Amino acid sequence: MPKILLVEDNEMNRDMLSRRLQRKGYSVVTAEDGEKGLSLARSEMPDLILMDISLPVMGGWEVTRHLKADDATRHIPIIALTAHAWVTDREKAIEAGCDDYDTKPVEFVRLSEKIENLLTVKK
Amino acid sequence: MILQDLSIKRKLTLITMLTSSLALVLFSASFLIYDLVSFRHLLSQDLMTQAEIIGYNSAGAMEFKDEPAATATLSALTAKEDIVTAVLYKPDGKIFAYYFRGNASLPSYLPSHLKENGYRFEGGYLEVFHDVTLNGEHLGTLFLQSDMRQWSQRARRYANILIVFVLVSGLFAFFVSSKLQGFISRPILHLEDTMRMVSVNKNYGVRAVKTYGDEIGRLIDGFNTMLAEIQQRDTVLQSTNGELKTRTQELEEEIFHRKQTQEELLNAKHAAEEANRAKSTFLANMSHELRTPLNAIIGYSEMLEEETRDSGKVENVQDLKKIQAAGKHLLALINDVLDLSKIEAGKMGLHLETFDVAQVIDEMVTTLQPAAKKNANSIRVHVDENVSVMRADITKVRQILFNLLSNACKFTDHGIISLNVGQIKVEGKNWIQFQVSDTGIGISAKQKENLFQEFAQADASIARKYGGTGLGLAITHRFVQLMKGKITVESEAGQGATFTVQLPAQVTFETADSTPSEETNVVSNNLPETKTDLETILVIDDDPSVRDLMSRFLTKLNFHVVAATNGEEGLRLARKIRPLLITLDVVMPECDGWTVLNRLKNDPKLAEIPVIMVTVVDNEARGLDLGASNYLIKPVQRDRLAVLVEKHRVARSSTITDTNSAPLYVGDGQPVRETTGTRVSRIRRN
Numbered sequence: 001m002p003k004i005l006l007v008e009d010n011e012m013n014r015d016m017l018s019r020r021l022q023r024k025g026y027s028v029v030t031a032e033d034g035e036k037g038l039s040l041a042r043s044e045m046p047d048l049i050l051m052d053i054s055l056p057v058m059g060g061w062e063v064t065r066h067l068k069a070d071d072a073t074r075h076i077p078i079i080a081l082t083a084h085a086w087v088t089d090r091e092k093a094i095e096a097g098c099d100d101y102d103t104k105p106v107e108f109v110r111l112s113e114k115i116e117n118l119l120t121v122k123k
Numbered sequence: 124m125i126l127q128d129l130s131i132k133r134k135l136t137l138i139t140m141l142t143s144s145l146a147l148v149l150f151s152a153s154f155l156i157y158d159l160v161s162f163r164h165l166l167s168q169d170l171m172t173q174a175e176i177i178g179y180n181s182a183g184a185m186e187f188k189d190e191p192a193a194t195a196t197l198s199a200l201t202a203k204e205d206i207v208t209a210v211l212y213k214p215d216g217k218i219f220a221y222y223f224r225g226n227a228s229l230p231s232y233l234p235s236h237l238k239e240n241g242y243r244f245e246g247g248y249l250e251v252f253h254d255v256t257l258n259g260e261h262l263g264t265l266f267l268q269s270d271m272r273q274w275s276q277r278a279r280r281y282a283n284i285l286i287v288f289v290l291v292s293g294l295f296a297f298f299v300s301s302k303l304q305g306f307i308s309r310p311i312l313h314l315e316d317t318m319r320m321v322s323v324n325k326n327y328g329v330r331a332v333k334t335y336g337d338e339i340g341r342l343i344d345g346f347n348t349m350l351a352e353i354q355q356r357d358t359v360l361q362s363t364n365g366e367l368k369t370r371t372q373e374l375e376e377e378i379f380h381r382k383q384t385q386e387e388l389l390n391a392k393h394a395a396e397e398a399n400r401a402k403s404t405f406l407a408n409m410s411h412e413l414r415t416p417l418n419a420i421i422g423y424s425e426m427l428e429e430e431t432r433d434s435g436k437v438e439n440v441q442d443l444k445k446i447q448a449a450g451k452h453l454l455a456l457i458n459d460v461l462d463l464s465k466i467e468a469g470k471m472g473l474h475l476e477t478f479d480v481a482q483v484i485d486e487m488v489t490t491l492q493p494a495a496k497k498n499a500n501s502i503r504v505h506v507d508e509n510v511s512v513m514r515a516d517i518t519k520v521r522q523i524l525f526n527l528l529s530n531a532c533k534f535t536d537h538g539i540i541s542l543n544v545g546q547i548k549v550e551g552k553n554w555i556q557f558q559v560s561d562t563g564i565g566i567s568a569k570q571k572e573n574l575f576q577e578f579a580q581a582d583a584s585i586a587r588k589y590g591g592t593g594l595g596l597a598i599t600h601r602f603v604q605l606m607k608g609k610i611t612v613e614s615e616a617g618q619g620a621t622f623t624v625q626l627p628a629q630v631t632f633e634t635a636d637s638t639p640s641e642e643t644n645v646v647s648n649n650l651p652e653t654k655t656d657l658e659t660i661l662v663i664d665d666d667p668s669v670r671d672l673m674s675r676f677l678t679k680l681n682f683h684v685v686a687a688t689n690g691e692e693g694l695r696l697a698r699k700i701r702p703l704l705i706t707l708d709v710v711m712p713e714c715d716g717w718t719v720l721n722r723l724k725n726d727p728k729l730a731e732i733p734v735i736m737v738t739v740v741d742n743e744a745r746g747l748d749l750g751a752s753n754y755l756i757k758p759v760q761r762d763r764l765a766v767l768v769e770k771h772r773v774a775r776s777s778t779i780t781d782t783n784s785a786p787l788y789v790g791d792g793q794p795v796r797e798t799t800g801t802r803v804s805r806i807r808r809n
Contacts, residue, residue, distance in 0.1 A: 012419040020426050095773060099766065105418035105454065108425060121762045 002119055003027045005046035007037035007063065008081070009055050013104070017050070020108055026115075034058025038066055041073055048118055049078045050111075051098070061096040068097035077118040081106065132308045139300030144293045151285045159278055163271070166205075167242045167249055170269050173203065174253035178265045181211060181220070182255050185262040190220055197222035207248070208268035211255065212237060219263055237264050247271075310339045314346060327354035399467075406464045410457045417457075421450040459594035466601045473605060475630055476658050476683050477514045477700065480555060481506050484544060487524050494532040500540050500561075502528070507545040513555050515630040517658075517683070519602040526595040527559040527622045535563030535619070546628065553628035554608075560621040567616040574612060575600035599624075606630045657703050657776055659683045660768065663693035663719065664708040664737070669757070673706060673737075676761055680768065690714025694722060697729055704771045706764075707751070709738040717749060724750035733771045735764070 004026045008014040011032070018028040029044050031037035034055040041049060041063075049067070053060035060080060067073040080101040100114050129137070177196060184192035197209045200222055209222040216237060242251045249269040255262045310333075317331040327350055331343045428443040465471045488502055495502050513520075524542075531540045543558040566574065575596050603610045606626050614620035660682045662673045667688075674684040685700060687693035691714055697705060705723070709716035716738060723729045733752035736743075743754040753767050 010415060010419075013415070013422070016419060016422040016426060020422070023426070023429065099762075105414050105421055108422065118762075 001025065001027050002047040003029065003044065004115070005029045005031065005037065005041055005044060005049045007031045007034065007040075007049065007055065007060065008052045009033060010052075013052075013106075017106065024112060034060060034063045038063050041067055041076065042070075045073070046076060048115060049076055050081060050115075051078050052081045061098075064096040064098055077121075079111070079114055079118065130308075131311055132304055135304035135308055136297065136300045139304065140293060140296045143296040143300075144289060147292050148285075148289055151288065155278075155281050155285060158281065159274065162277060163249075163274055166269065166271060166274055167251075170206075170249060170251045170267055171242060171253070173200075173206070174251045174265055174267050177209065177267070178253045178255045181265070182257040182262060185211065185219065185255055186257055193220035194222070196220075205269045205272045206267060207270050208266070210266040212264045212266065214261060214263055237266075306335075307339070310334050310343065314339070314343055318346070321350065327357050403464055406461060410461050413457055414454070417450055417454055421447055421454070424450065456594070459598060462598050463594060463601070466598070466605070471601075471605060473516045473630065473632065474518065474658065475514055475632070476517055477512050477685075478517045478683055479512050480510050480544060483517065483521060484524070484542065487521065487528065488542070491525070491528050491532060494529055495540060498532060498535060499537045500532055500535050502532075503539060503541040505541070505543045507543075509546045510544050510555060513626070513628045513630075515606055515626055516602075519606065520626065523599050523602050523624060524557060524559070526599045527557075527624070530595060531559055531561035531563065531620070531622075535561040538562035538619070547625070549625075554625045555628050557624045557626075558621060559624075560619065562619040565616045565618045566612065566614040566620050570616075571612060571614070575610070657772065659685055659700055659702045661693065661696055661700065661702040661705045662686045663690065663705060663711075663716075665689060665711045666708070669708070669737075673759075676764070677768065680765055682768070690716070690719040693719055697723060697732065698726075701729075702732060703775055704733040704735060704752075704768065706735045706737045709736065709740045709742075709746075717745070720746070720749045720751055733775070735767060735771075737764075 004021055006014060006018055006021070006028055008017065008030065009032050014030050014032065018030050021028045029040055029046060031040045035057045037049075037051070037055070037060075038058065040046075051060045051064060055063070064078050064080070067076065067078065077099040078097070080098040082101055082103055099118055102111055102114060177200070181193045181196045184190070184196060193211055197211065197220055200206050200209050201224075207224045211219040211221065213219045238252050240252055240254055242249060244250070247270070249271050251265075251267040251269075253265040253267070255265055313334075314331050317329055320329050321327060330347050330350065333340045333343045333347075424443050424446040428440055428447070431437075431439045431443060462471070484504060484506055488504055491502065528540065528542065539562050541558075541560045543556075543560075545556050545558075547554050547556050600610055603624055603626065607630065608624060608626035610622065610624045612620060612622050658681070660677050662670055662677070662684055664670050664673070664686070665688055670686045670688070674686060677684045682703070685696055685702065687696050690711055693705070693707070696702075707716050707719060711719075716736065720734055720736070723732065723734060730750070734750070735753045735755060736746040736751045737755050737757060737759055739757045741756060746754045752771070755764060755767075
């Protein structure tokens with residue numbers, strides 16, 4: 001059962017997404033800010049991370065950079081969730097090393113496809 | 124010449140003096156000559172008479188050869204001062220007796236032979252020969268010579284008198300002419316003075332005084348008339364000048380006022396732009412704020428629907444679907460409002476690229492099949508054979524067609540929706556014409572009036588029955604305008620509708636609508652025709668299967684792919700389209716990949732385009748040495764390629780747009796939902 005770390009500050013989105021992912025059969029770990037996300041990623045070693053980009057405490061792209069700079073976590077694919085469609089956010093995410101990105105509001109079918117793709121590639 | 128430059132006064136004096144003196148000299152000379160000539164004649168007659176008397180007196184002495192008696196007779200000539208020589212010749216020419224004034228010996232000069240009777244002038248002397256006869260017998264010849272002393276004295280005296288006379292009369296003439304020349308020179312000098320006064324003081328009120336009625340008088344009259352005219356014109360000129368000055372002053376004031384107004388307007392414009400920016404920011408933020416709860420609404424209702432379906436409570440599924448539909452409608456509305464606000468703020472840029480029209484149509488029809496089936500409509504597509512590629516903003520073309528086709532599907536039931544695409548020529552330029560016809564409810568004349576206005580659905584009942592935001596056609600219209608195209612509609616209520624969109628086959632930044640925003644103007648000015656196409660990737664590979672696979676894969680990533688089958692073609696296409704990046708094979712016939720890479724990197728216009736080597740040849744070092752950005756070995760790992768391509772896209776778009784991108788806004792002018800990178804999101808207008 002693949003483990004997904006969802007880093008998202010909005011409680012409703014976090015709840016909804018995690019439940020839908022669980023229904024899909026993933027095991028989900030959640031974090032509500034960047035710092036917690038970073039420590040959870042290191043301790044839980046998930047198979048994939050869904051990363052909201054505009055996060056309190058530590059921005060999503062910064063977290064991504066830390067993770068991609070670390071040999072232990074570099075392999076974990078990260079999908080950036082850009083809350084608003086600021087191009088700069090998207091660019092920052094890609095620059096930081098995100099493997100894919102999606103825009104909120106999330107279309108679940110599309111997002112699951114992306115998750116599926118990245119997990120397959122990883123295998 | 125100095126004489127010519129003399130003043131009139133001098134000239135007049137000189138002329139008068141010369142004339143009168145010359146006349147005087149001529150007259151005196153002729154008188155003198157006459158007197159001298161007649162006096163000489165008188166002298167010669169006198170000498171002839173003397174000769175006759177002396178000849179008569181010495182005839183006896185000659186007869187008797189009495190030489191002393193003859194000499195005595197000749198000596199009587201002493202009384203005559205001017206007779207210098209007297210000689211009596213015998214008939215054989217020998218001297219018989221003689222007389223010389225002053226000395227007793229023979230003078231050096233004597234006539235060499237005897238001449239005829241009579242007088243002659245010779246060597247300044249008057250000479251007379253006279254035959255001496257007695258009772259008809261020729262006894263000898265008398266020769267008399269006079270030095271004309273009297274005549275010379277008289278001539279000298281006369282000459283002296285003449286010189287004195289000429290000098291005196293010349294002097295007199297000088298005085299008289301000096302006085303009289305004033306008659307002529309004075310008015311001229313006066314005229315000159317007046318003229319100088321006028322020209323120095325610029326006083327056209329001065330007049331020359333006319334003294335006489337002669338030519339100079341008339342000259343002065345003419346001069347005065349001229350002055351009067353000049354004075355009049357001057358007055359007029361001065362008054363005009365005054366008016367001009369006043370007018371200039373007025374104009375300056377006006378300009379000042381206008382400048383002020385302009386400044387105020389500029390300030391107002393800045394304020395308005397600021398406000399507009401604030402509005403845009405507000406809208407962008409609002410859309411985000413609205414999306415977050417919408418996210419939850421749509422997500423939870425989808426989730427609930429799944430759960431409800433699983434637990435078998437089918438009666439609730441429809442209600443949940445309605446919540447989802449309303450949520451999605453709201454999302455579409457937000458997106459449309461955002462699009463419109465971008466267009467209005469002039470932030471909706473164009474991303475021109477060359478694409479295959481038929482391919483876009485195919486995708487479009489596939490995407491719309493579900494929407495068509497919903498109302499049991501069928502879609503018929505016809506693309507003319509002469510339609511191939513066009514250069515335009517593909518996303519906007521897609522959205523235009525999507526809006527028109529989905530509208531047609533929506534307002535038609537059990538009908539036919541046809542899409543005809545053709546190429547037409549207007550004023551020597553090629554246009555692509557898209558015609559969307561349906562057999563639906565049609566549009567009445569009144570509804571047509573504000574068909575392309577925002578929030579103007581045909582009427583409220585239609586909104587209720589068919590849904591929709593009322594922004595689709597407005598956005599379509601704006602997009603068409605942005606690409607300098609035309610959109611028209613033909614329809615009658617109940618008779619279906621035909622929308623015709625004409626777009627230039629080659630949309631350029633020049634022909635495209637230059638939006639009012641300053642930033643956008645800068646963008647369009649800075650981007651030449653050969654702007655880098657950020658969505659096109661050039662694949663250079665001689666293997667058709669590799670080209671096909673790469674094309675498919677990259678198209679899936681939403682790139683436009685142009686393929687070249689050999690190195691030369693690849694170089695030519697690179698120059699023409701300036702792609703985002705190039706994938707390059709090494710082993711190719713004729714021009715191999717290393718050569719192509721070398722030439723790409725040595726062309727300053729192409730050197731900046733990143734090149735990803737895609738090859739079976741394992742020589743990464745050489746590739747990177749020659750300037751390749753990355754080196755992939757076939758078979759290509761797709762995800763690796765995708766990441767690389769995306770990285771280049773981000774890097775290149777930031778280097779290319781950094782200088783002129785609008786930092787605040789949704790950025791590169793792409794509609795918001797494009798950023799998700801898939802086409803699925805566009806199917807939201809149903």
